[in-house]
Amino acid sequence: MLQLHVNDETSRLRAVVLGTAKSNGPTPKIEDAYDPKSALHIKQGTYPAEEDMVREMEAVAAVFRKYDVVIHRPEVIENYNQIFARDIAFVIEDKFIKSNILPDREREIHAIDYLINQIDPEKVITLPEEAHVEGGDVMPYHDYIFVGTYTGDDYPDYITARTNIQAVNALKELFPNKKVKAFELRKSNTDAKNNALHLDCCFQPVGKDMAIIHKNGFLIEEEYNWLVDLFGKDKVFEITKDEMYHMNSNIFSIAPDVVISEKGFTRLNAWLRANGITVEEVPYAEISKQEGLLRCSTMPLIRDKN
Known part of the structure; x- marks a missing residue:
């Protein structure tokens, strides 16, 4: 049996699912793109090649093996x-x-059935059908579970709105001992620089008590301010709109003092190092063209208990 444990984003990682770019399929048609950034690269003819993405993911696997x-x-x-x-x-x-993911992507979960079969069935939870959620919007942080959501009446109009209020409520029921805190995210089907696809596209805790954040990703300023107050202004690294577009908040922590980051994130990586964090740099710019980066392509299964 796999004994799962994840209570935050940064405790020492022991086991992880890393996605795969093998047999990734042809470049999608523009009307089949799930997000504005992919659509832009399809249009420009700069959509990433499979061999480049496989190479980028292997660089991440090599870092995991090192640790x-x-x-x-x-x-x-x-x-x-x-x-x-x-x-x-x-x-x-x-x-x-x-x-509960976009219907076109339902086959993805079955590719890890071999793993799910090693987990106590009572610990495997399927949320109610009306609760839409994706893991990029869900972030455990000690006593809290932070959830990115969008509750506007026009939710169905946004292919970029992935987590609804029903999912927030379902998580509250599942974890009565946790404080589930929802944040309204800015959504756009057409403008990647004004679209926070998931919470981890505009925010992520790092180290023991720090965070990366992008103000414009949050629709409601008070909710952004609440996060800044929780961590403290001097512990927060504010990223620009361009840095959000390039997914600077979507790095991945192996431990409080070790992160994997994209090698082009020069300003962020310098800040992390200045705060005593070892930065394992990898090339991931091709994968980021699909509006996802290191956190998006990893699913932690076991982190150390604090």
Whole structure:
């Protein structure tokens, strides 16, 4: 049996699912793109090539091996995008929660059935059908669970709105001992610089008590201010609109003092190092063209208990 445990974003990682870019399929048609950034690259003819994305993911796998992290990969489905393992499910405490994901992507979860079968069935949770959620919007932080959402009446009009209020309420029921705190995110189907696809596209805790944040990703200023107050202004790294577009908040922590980051994030990586964090730099700029980065393509299964 797999004994799951995840209570935050930064405790020492022991086991993880890393997505795969193998047999990723042809470049999608523009009308089939799930987000404005992918659509832009399809239009420009700069959509990433499979071999480049495979190479980028192997660089991440090499870092995990360096730190003795057990790596699980999805079974490869022919001509199918399986990079973003974070979307399909997430672990909080010892529970494995399946996401209710975009219907076109339902096959992704079955590629890790071999893993789910090693988990106590009572710990595998399927949320009610009306609760839409993706793992990029869900962030355990000690006593809190932070959830990115969008509750506007026009929710169905946004392919970029992935987590609804029903999911927030379902998580409150599942974890009565946690404070579930929801944040309204800015959504756009057409402008990637004004679209926070998931909470981890505009915010992420890092180290022991710090955070990366982008103000404009939040629709409601008070909610952004609440987060800044929680961490303290001197512990928060504010990223620009361009840095958000390039996914600077979507790095991934192996431990409080070790992160994997994109090598082009010069300003962020310098700040992390100045705060005593080892930065393992990898190339990930091709994958980021699909509006996802390191956190999006990883699903932690086991982190150390604090």
